[in-house]
Amino acid sequence: MTGEITSKADVLKNLYGKLKYSRIEKMRIVTGGEFERDPYSMAKDIGGEFGAGKIVVRSSSSNEDGMNTSNAGHYESVLGVDPGNPEEVMRAIREVLESYKCDLDDVTDEQVLIQTQVESISYSGVIFSRELKKNRPYYAITYDEDSTDAVTSGRGGKTVYILRNAHEDSLPEHWHALIRAMRELEGVFSDYPIDVEFAVDEKNAVIIFQVRPLAASIRAEKCSISDEEIFAAADRACQKYREIGDLLGEKNTILSDMAFWNPAEMIGENPHPLDYSLYREIITSSAWNQGLSYIGYKEVDGDLMYKLGNKPYISLRKSFLGLMPDDVDDRLEKKLLEYYNRKLIADPTAHDKIEFEIAFSEYDFATEDKLRKLETQGFTREEIQDLSDSLFNLTNNAICNFNRNRMKDLRALNGLRVHRENTRSNWLMAHNDVITLLQFFVQLIESIKHYGTPKFARQARLAFISKAISRSLVYRGLFTDKDIDDFMMSIYTVASEYDSDFQDLVDGRITRVTFDEKYGHLRSGTYDITCDTYAHREFDLSKGSAVARKQRQTIEQLKHTSLDMVKMLDALEDIGFYVELKEFVDFLRDSMEEREYFKFEFTKTLSLAIDILIDIGDKLGIAKEDMAYLEVTDIQLAVSQPAGEIKKNWLRIIEKNKKAFETDSMLIFPDVVYSPGQLGCIEVWEARPNFITSECVTGEVVLLENYENEDHEDIADVAGKIVVLPKADPGYDWIFAKGIKGFITKYGGVASHMAIRCAEFNIPAAIGCGDCIYSFVEKQICITLDCAKGKIMEGE
Numbered sequence: 001m002t003g004e005i006t007s008k009a010d011v012l013k014n015l016y017g018k019l020k021y022s023r024i025e026k027m028r029i030v031t032g033g034e035f036e037r038d039p040y041s042m043a044k045d046i047g048g049e050f051g052a053g054k055i056v057v058r059s060s061s062s063n064e065d066g067m068n069t070s071n072a073g074h075y076e077s078v079l080g081v082d083p084g085n086p087e088e089v090m091r092a093i094r095e096v097l098e099s100y101k102c103d104l105d106d107v108t109d110e111q112v113l114i115q116t117q118v119e120s121i122s123y124s125g126v127i128f129s130r131e132l133k134k135n136r137p138y139y140a141i142t143y144d145e146d147s148t149d150a151v152t153s154g155r156g157g158k159t160v161y162i163l164r165n166a167h168e169d170s171l172p173e174h175w176h177a178l179i180r181a182m183r184e185l186e187g188v189f190s191d192y193p194i195d196v197e198f199a200v201d202e203k204n205a206v207i208i209f210q211v212r213p214l215a216a217s218i219r220a221e222k223c224s225i226s227d228e229e230i231f232a233a234a235d236r237a238c239q240k241y242r243e244i245g246d247l248l249g250e251k252n253t254i255l256s257d258m259a260f261w262n263p264a265e266m267i268g269e270n271p272h273p274l275d276y277s278l279y280r281e282i283i284t285s286s287a288w289n290q291g292l293s294y295i296g297y298k299e300v301d302g303d304l305m306y307k308l309g310n311k312p313y314i315s316l317r318k319s320f321l322g323l324m325p326d327d328v329d330d331r332l333e334k335k336l337l338e339y340y341n342r343k344l345i346a347d348p349t350a351h352d353k354i355e356f357e358i359a360f361s362e363y364d365f366a367t368e369d370k371l372r373k374l375e376t377q378g379f380t381r382e383e384i385q386d387l388s389d390s391l392f393n394l395t396n397n398a399i400c401n402f403n404r405n406r407m408k409d410l411r412a413l414n415g416l417r418v419h420r421e422n423t424r425s426n427w428l429m430a431h432n433d434v435i436t437l438l439q440f441f442v443q444l445i446e447s448i449k450h451y452g453t454p455k456f457a458r459q460a461r462l463a464f465i466s467k468a469i470s471r472s473l474v475y476r477g478l479f480t481d482k483d484i485d486d487f488m489m490s491i492y493t494v495a496s497e498y499d500s501d502f503q504d505l506v507d508g509r510i511t512r513v514t515f516d517e518k519y520g521h522l523r524s525g526t527y528d529i530t531c532d533t534y535a536h537r538e539f540d541l542s543k544g545s546a547v548a549r550k551q552r553q554t555i556e557q558l559k560h561t562s563l564d565m566v567k568m569l570d571a572l573e574d575i576g577f578y579v580e581l582k583e584f585v586d587f588l589r590d591s592m593e594e595r596e597y598f599k600f601e602f603t604k605t606l607s608l609a610i611d612i613l614i615d616i617g618d619k620l621g622i623a624k625e626d627m628a629y630l631e632v633t634d635i636q637l638a639v640s641q642p643a644g645e646i647k648k649n650w651l652r653i654i655e656k657n658k659k660a661f662e663t664d665s666m667l668i669f670p671d672v673v674y675s676p677g678q679l680g681c682i683e684v685w686e687a688r689p690n691f692i693t694s695e696c697v698t699g700e701v702v703l704l705e706n707y708e709n710e711d712h713e714d715i716a717d718v719a720g721k722i723v724v725l726p727k728a729d730p731g732y733d734w735i736f737a738k739g740i741k742g743f744i745t746k747y748g749g750v751a752s753h754m755a756i757r758c759a760e761f762n763i764p765a766a767i768g769c770g771d772c773i774y775s776f777v778e779k780q781i782c783i784t785l786d787c788a789k790g791k792i793m794e795g796e
Contacts, residue, residue: 008059008111008113008212009113011211015188019185020184022185022208023205027114029111030114031111032108032109035112039093042090043086043089050114053083054080054083054117055117057092058112059075059099060113061104061110062104063103075096076096124199124200128140128193129164129194129195130164131668134666136230137163138161138164139164139179140161141159141160143159158686163681165231166681168180171680175681177204185208185211194211194214197211233667234679237309237664238680240306244315255306256314256354257311257313257669260355261304261314264312264671265754267525268747269310269312269726270310270311272530273629274529275528278445278606282448284303287452287457288304289304291458292322292458295458295461296393298321298324298325298328308673309665310667317341320337324336332383332386332387335383336387343357353690355464364469364472364575366472367391368388371384371387392576399577402591406459406594409458416447416448419451420605423440433643438638441612444606448606452598456599459595460595462594463592466589478567478568478570479563489760489761489762493592499737499761502737503737519534521534522733522734528628620650629657629658634653671771684772687773691766692743692764692767692787693758693764693765695762696764696788698782699741699742699783700720700782701781702722703725719740721742722744722783727746727748732754742763743767745766745768746770755767765787777792782795782796
């Protein structure tokens, strides 16, 4: 049996009764001309043919299912038609034929397909023989468990990707039958990729509704990377996952791209080798835990972040350990880790919210209620009390010692500043050779690791504690969400200062030189050598100033907002922390400010290190786009190499890494991994966005990633619009001075940088939407973002 794509109806007719691993429902084909000659008689005839049950009247136009365009879902299909009711049958057929007339003047020869409607469906959807975006060798399945046409009509659907070389027996049972059926159809239609509309019933039997050419894949340019190379890269990623498990002493280690230090937000899901290695070197190798252990958390050895293909992941085990009070004993630690793992696997969408929904990492006004739930999870009352005491002591000490630790950290940060400015002077005032510049770079990175990121990690944790306590005041019923939102807006951070200075620049009160002296080091990709600094960008000072000025006035009015001190005194007495009321409230405010200030300062040194690295590349004749394929260790090792050998060595490394990067970029990975099978069968969970503020706004969508590769990052007019961005790097702070209406990101957690920024400016936001929701949003022209109800809707 060989396959030829003609019309939907003719294809199904040719397949009817000939498939071993799937079936075609009983069917009849009518044309527009046949129907119009005697509609009633035809409807009666159809009723006699199909008898009891329901039928579906489906489109089968000549304008569908071509080799270059599919028009999938373009025309009407009518479900749930009673074949015994001639009027209903005629109405359904006429509705389908009428839908053709938007494109076709004559529907006389156009087909309409009538089939028995399938009952007892478990799920239905569409399966592509190749992934669409990059034409990768994955089966791409979009499915729905509630409706047979939710996917094709564009109303919804879940997604799973399955490697084309995956063995059927290795797949979950509910995908096994579908892939077997798909491969049989591919054998029939062997000349081109296909997409198939299907359903699977309660007995796991596959029903085929439609087979058509995968037009997008046919039109796609042939990839320079073969399927075999991609399969080999997938095998390496799977082996790497097992090696990570062996290293951590876990059979199936849990990895997340957004837990704790959320690398997907900071460096993206496909970072260059330099981005990844910089982030690892200065934060996730050790600084993250050095900062936390100082204030009472457990010491954790080794890296927090690992890489599968190009994708960075965080170890959940190390995250859970690093967020655990140091005085928790070994037995309780083990029980907690097992409990955290069970809870995360039961709800992987909580992976970017582990500090709020999984782990107990601080003490607030909701902690005791949360701890009581442990009684049903095998914890004794004594263990629960021990954990409560540990959390209370850790949090109490963190608040009591906040000012002392802050002063100590500020002194260290001053040391970072002094070293940076000395290095800058030496770099700018002398014509340095490559070896000297390499030494500058290495010393700056070491300076960040010593003076900068451990202190930032500590301040970031304290800010998280502050945020958790503030939000739990709402849980306790002492304040409303709006009270806390207003309080957050009153906090004056570096972002507030940037907003104020940008308005001064717009209004001519300061010069661009003055502005760049303060903010010129910022990049839209903090760790990305290919991104220009603000100092090298052109800002359109005319766009959004009026909107931003009005927004700024609102913020100014709330700048001195404070929480009701009588209520706060009651709260403090209730929770029992050993601090005075003013010290407690100051901690809630100041910890937020310090987190952003410390990040702002250490990124100045990082930006200088990247600038020096660009200069090294210039002197060697290597473009910064190629330098992105080096790793920090390659640069560190070059210090002791002969100057004449460095370029040759680096070019060899760049070529090797570039090839590996391009191949690994073709892999698809899940957000959370807890078994090797997930790397060949990738379920895309619908994330639960972190909604910021309780506002509801409607606005035009600006997809900012469309402008990332332009010469000027401010080319997009974002004023009064809802900005949509995959990752929320601090280098995008410029958008907050533009009077945006709302903000949506693919990656990001509830306590992430951009979540804090949006709360500070009272900008409605959905942070960390994940792949499914983000894919929906990026296709929209206008959306409504309702943070109070936790919804993102098309249009107004």
